[in-house]
Amino acid sequence: MEKIDLLHPVLRSKARLLINRAAEAGFRIIITQTLRTKEEQDALYAQGRTRPGPIVTQARYPQSLHCWGLAFDIAVIIDGRANWNVAYYDRIGPIGESLGLVWGGRWSGFPDRPHFQLPGYEWSRLETVYGTPSKFIATWKEEKPMPEIPPWKDQVMKEAAQAGIIMPNIHKPQEPADKAFVLAVILNLLRVLTKN
Known part of the structure; x- marks a missing residue:
């Protein structure tokens, strides 16, 4: 161990x-x-x-x-x-x-x-x-291990950061996405799409 x-x-x-x-x-x-x-x-x-x-x-x-x-x-x-x-x-x-x-x-x-x-x-x-x-x-309950990050996820995160959809210093691929994160990504995506 x-x-x-x-x-x-x-x-x-x-x-x-x-x-x-x-x-x-x-x-x-x-x-x-x-x-x-x-x-x-x-x-x-x-x-x-x-x-x-x-x-x-x-x-x-x-x-x-x-x-x-x-x-x-x-x-x-x-x-x-x-x-x-x-x-x-x-x-x-x-x-x-x-x-x-x-x-x-x-x-x-x-x-x-x-x-x-x-x-x-x-x-x-x-x-x-x-x-x-x-x-x-003896009271501890095992936490589920964090899932491994799929290899493609890093590339997706990098491209999303370059496009201004996410902020790489805040949004990490190994962390779960909460509602606020999803809304922030959607709003940033809308901003990017309306610029083009």
């Missing part, structure tokens, strides 16, 4: 989408951390305190959303190796935010640029409601 498969189904989809959007922006990223066990979180918390190395977390188990499957960390890959230059993460962070994720790079007390999580969750509330991460995880 891949690490990404250990995430909450909604976050799993967003993580995969972030990988694709980062690639579109010219960055190769990998998911390095997802769901953490008690042993893993305790070991990270001990680092810089009772074990050698720098402090990398302020959270004991289960105080990190990683313990609940609601957070993941990334690494930017340059020349085949993880690169921790903050400038790269400062470019990728807003991409994650555009997908509705909370980016740890915005935190003032302990910025965590590789970190992304689902909004609206607090570990203390989860613990009150579910007791343990495993009980919370």
Whole structure:
């Protein structure tokens, strides 16, 4: 099982989408951390305190959303190796935010640029409601995976953008079309047709 498969189904989809959007922006990223066990979180918390190395977390188990499957960390890959230059993460962070994720790079007390999580969750509330991460995880319902984009769809989207029917920076082929999107396309198409 891949690490990404250990995430909450909604976050799993967003993580995969972030990988694709980062690639579109010219960055190769990998998911390095997802769901953490008690042993893993305790070991990270001990680092810089009772074990050698720098402090990398302020959270004991289960105080990190990683313990609940609601957070993941990334690494930017340059020349085949993880690169921790903050400038790269400062470019990728807003991409994650555009997908509705909370980016740890915005935190003032302990910025965590590789970190992304689902909004609206607090570990203390989860613990009150579910007791343990495993009980919370047992409530997850699988989300249907996003369908693959047919090869012809990219060409259609490109031609529609060139004709002024859609805006490529807003309308993405992998996202479902809602009523507003369909109406916008129809109105733009009418504008294009009435010009000719």
